[in-house]
Amino acid sequence: MLIGLDFDNTIVRYDRLFHRLAVERGLIPASLVATKQAVRDYLRATNREDDWTELQGIAYGPRITDAEPWPGVMEFLGLCWDAGVQVAVVSHKTRHPYRGEKHDLHAAAHNFLESHGFYDLGLSRDRVFLELTLAAKLARIGSLRCSAFVDDLPEVLGESAFPREVRKVLFDPANAHADHAGFARTVSWRDCADQLLVERRACA
Ligand SMILES: [Mg+2]
Incomplete structure (x- = not known):
């Protein structure tokens, strides 16, 4: 998984x-x-x-x-590790900002993950995919055969090219999309673990 x-x-x-x-x-x-x-x-x-x-x-x-890891996300990774569930990060991110100095945004993303200890929590560097276009992000989610994908943007999950076999989970901590149909919704990482890992725990 x-x-x-x-x-x-x-x-x-x-x-x-x-x-x-x-x-x-x-x-x-x-x-x-x-x-x-x-x-x-x-x-x-x-x-x-x-x-x-x-x-x-x-x-x-x-x-x-x-910046900060979203509260609970480290614990979520720990629970995935305990449950033997693999995790990948798939992001749509340009290499440089649209304006201002030409910072390397991909290197910066790895710096964040490294400095906050994500690479010590079962996430491996080669499971972090920073794609240059939204189309490439959706294709990556499909080719990885993710069983579920968690994203804060309903428009990403609602894309017609979003892989159909992947369970869509909207991360909505501000409770801004309560009326959204078409995918599961989670308001916290604790809640996300309950939704995605509960069957695994029941089998353990
Ligand atoms: Mg996002």
Whole structure:
């Protein structure tokens, strides 16, 4: 059994990092709520779209190690390890940011996984696939024969090219897609383990 995981906003939580970066640069008031979405909405509302794009290049690049593993994801990996379930990461990620300095975003993603100990938890480096296009990501999920794939974006799971035999799980910690039909939904990594690993535990 192999479970596939998306990377950005599924394994990695950027909320506090975006807030910190924006405050450091004087782009937002420190009192703004510390979520990625609040920072994005504020910068868009103040006509600072370019600053938002540039912030993303920094957050997904050189400062990514200051982002956090989503609460519970390390424990989820531990439970997979205990259950003998393999894990792969499949992400759609350009090599460089759209704007600003040409940081290597793929190297940065590996840095995050390494510095937070993911490679000590049963995830192997050669099971991390950073694909340049969404089509390549979907093809990879299919060729790996994932039994399930966890992603924070309903539009990814809803793609017509999404491999049909793979169980789709929407990671929705903000409970923003409660009415979504067509795939399973999970609000936490604990809940995700209960959904995906329960049969394995029952067999143990
Ligand atoms: Mg994502």
